[in-house]
Amino acid sequence: xSSQLTAAHSPDLPEISREELLxxxxxxxxxxxxVLPQASYVEAHxxxxxxxxxxxxxTRARELLPDFAAEIAVYCGQFT
Amino acid sequence: MLHELGYTNLRVYQGGIADWLxxxxxxxxxxxxxxxxxxxxxxxxATVPIGPPLxxxxxxxxxxxxxxxxxxxxxxxxxLDLVQQRSTLQLFMIWIGTxxxxxxCFWLGALIGEHGLVEGGxxxxxxxxxxxxxxxxxxxxxxxxGYGDIVPIxxxxxxxxxxAITALLIFGAVVAKxxxxxxxxxxxxxxxxxxxxxxxxxxTNLHMVLSELLSxxxxxxxxxxxxxxxxxxxxxxxxxxxxxxxTRDLLYQPRLMVEEGVLAAILATLASTMNVLAELLEQMPPxxxxxxxxxxxxxxxxxxAQEICGECVPHTYTPRLIFWMDxxxxxxxxxx
Numbered sequence: 001x002s003s004q005l006t007a008a009h010s011p012d013l014p015e016i017s018r019e020e021l022l023x024x025x026x027x028x029x030x031x032x033x034x035v036l037p038q039a040s041y042v043e044a045h046x047x048x049x050x051x052x053x054x055x056x057x058x059t060r061a062r063e064l065l066p067d068f069a070a071e072i073a074v075y076c077g078q079f080t
Numbered sequence: 081m082l083h084e085l086g087y088t089n090l091r092v093y094q095g096g097i098a099d100w101l102x103x104x105x106x107x108x109x110x111x112x113x114x115x116x117x118x119x120x121x122x123x124x125x126a127t128v129p130i131g132p133p134l135x136x137x138x139x140x141x142x143x144x145x146x147x148x149x150x151x152x153x154x155x156x157x158x159x160l161d162l163v164q165q166r167s168t169l170q171l172f173m174i175w176i177g178t179x180x181x182x183x184x185c186f187w188l189g190a191l192i193g194e195h196g197l198v199e200g201g202x203x204x205x206x207x208x209x210x211x212x213x214x215x216x217x218x219x220x221x222x223x224x225x226g227y228g229d230i231v232p233i234x235x236x237x238x239x240x241x242x243x244a245i246t247a248l249l250i251f252g253a254v255v256a257k258x259x260x261x262x263x264x265x266x267x268x269x270x271x272x273x274x275x276x277x278x279x280x281x282x283x284t285n286l287h288m289v290l291s292e293l294l295s296x297x298x299x300x301x302x303x304x305x306x307x308x309x310x311x312x313x314x315x316x317x318x319x320x321x322x323x324x325x326x327t328r329d330l331l332y333q334p335r336l337m338v339e340e341g342v343l344a345a346i347l348a349t350l351a352s353t354m355n356v357l358a359e360l361l362e363q364m365p366p367x368x369x370x371x372x373x374x375x376x377x378x379x380x381x382x383x384x385a386q387e388i389c390g391e392c393v394p395h396t397y398t399p400r401l402i403f404w405m406d407x408x409x410x411x412x413x414x415x416x
Contacts, residue, residue, distance in 0.1 A: 016091035022105055029157060036097060044107040046100055059387075060394065061085050063333050068086045075093035075100070 016073045021046065031065065031072045046075070168257045175222075175250045182243040183218035186236060187211045196236025199229065222247035278326070279342060285323045286349040292316040293356045300360070306368055313360075317377050320353060324384050331393045331405075340398060347388075347404035351411065354385065358414040378415055385412030 024030045025047055032049040034041050041051035052060050054076070065072065093100075101107065163171070189196040190210055195203035197217055204210045204217075217230040221244050232240040293316055299309050327346055330338065361378075370378070386392075389409040390402030397405075 013090050013092045016093050018093070018095055018099060018103055018105070021093055021100075025106075027154075028161075029154065034097070040097070042110040044097065044101065044109050046097070047106055047108045049108075057085070061087075063394065065087065069088055071089045071091065072087060073091050073093050075096045077096050077098055 021073060029071060031070050033065070033072050033074045035074060035076050040077075049075075163253045163257065166257075168254060168261065171250065171254045171257055175247060175254055178243065178247050178250060179218045179222045180215070182222070182239055182247075183211075183215035185239050186214035186217065186232075189236060189239075190214070194235060196232055196234060196239065197230050198233050199231075204230065218243065222251075224248060279338065279346070282323050282326050282346055283349065285319060286346065286353055289316050289320045289323070290349065290353045290356060293353065293360055297356070297360050297363075300363065300365065303365075306365070310368070310371060310374070314371065314373050314377070317357070317374065317381065320357070321377055321381050321384070324350060324381060324388075328384055328387055331388060331395070331397075340401065343397075344401055344404065347401060347408065350388075351404050351407045354408055354411040354415075358411050361415055382412045382415055385409055 021032070032046050034045045034049040034051045035054045035057065036045075036051070037053050038051060041049075041053075045051065050064055052064060166174070186196050186204070187206065187210060190204055190206040197204040197214060199213060204213045213230060217232070217240075220227050220230070221240050224244065292312065296309055296312055296316065299312075327350055330343070330346075385408050388405050390397065390405050393405065
């Protein structure tokens with residue numbers, strides 16, 4: 001799992017803090033993306049987040065996130 | 081991974097869901113049994129099927145990069161979103177409201193002895209006639225006519241300037257809304273027509289591929305030259321691949337509602353074409369060998385067909401459609 005997570009993140013990607021996420025929960029210009037498996041998403045996710053499990057990103061990302069320039073906050077389990 | 085797909089404005093929440101839960105921040109969970117759909121977006125534009133409406137925020141400009149998403153950009157966007165959510169009539173009522181409010185302000189000014197308006201050298205009074213005059217002045221100012229028969233003084237000037245700016249902006253929004261509404265209708269109509277034409281073409285092309293495959297089968301039976309068979313097979317399969325891709329996209333990104341009957345017809349033709357193709361490849365003469373083009377195209381075709389199945393398609397369809405999808409998937413496995 002952790003090797004998959006590393007593959008999902010590139011070290012040079014900018015971070016977003018929890019405070020900013022909380023503040024912008026209602027801001028529709030920020031898309032929140034949950035890349036955890038569906039089971040985890042069903043159990044709990046950040047409000048308004050959309051779920052694309054990591055293995056489906058290649059096939060479904062374009063369909064669910066049509067705007068390449070949109071600001072997207074990505075999260076998974078815990079980045080170590 | 082995501083940025084390799086072309087997303088440019090990604091941010092990573094390093095803490096992840098573990099940190100989020102630990103902090104006691106609000107979460108949502110899916111309680112019903114239906115497959116988790118993306119959360120309903122509060123932004124009504126998200127449900128508009130075709131791109132952002134013409135009157136919408138110039139997203140391309142605002143969202144081009146992190147540097148452009150300044151505070152001003154967000155303000156622009158929120159104001160435009162606000163306008164977006166109001167109907168033309170509502171905006172017009174807001175405009176009228178602004179004028180009435182300003183008129184009342186002038187009159188109230190006169191009521192407390194702070195005269196803001198002067199008509200022919202005499203201050204406008206606080207009686208009913210004065211109220212009508214204040215409203216009249218308010219309209220003349222808001223419409224940017226400014227006859228000058230009544231002029232503001234003192235604090236009245238401040239109100240007049242603010243009123244002129246606000247009313248002008250709101251009126252601009254009313255006009256823009258009115259015009260863009262008609263254009264949106266036209267654009268969606270054009271999309272609908274071209275989309276229907278495209279659907280027709282998919283069906284026609286699939287039928288063409290089907291009859292071509294049948295005639296190739298006949299050629300095989302009469303032992304026609306192998307190179308001619310191969311050439312015709314190649315072109316037929318390339319066309320088939322293109323139409324299969326369109327059908328796949330249709331199932332994955334239904335931009336407009338397709339009638340179930342139309343979709344069923346397309347899928348049924350696709351299934352039977354796939355079946356004829358599989359049979360044809362099975363009864364090819366032993367000396368037939370697949371060319372490189374043929375191998376690549378067939379490989380793509382099977383790959384594509386694996387994505388057409390009742391379970392992998394992201395949207396739920398009726399059992400009737402799923403039957404065809406599964407059949408396409410099963411038949412494609414025979415082409416190897």
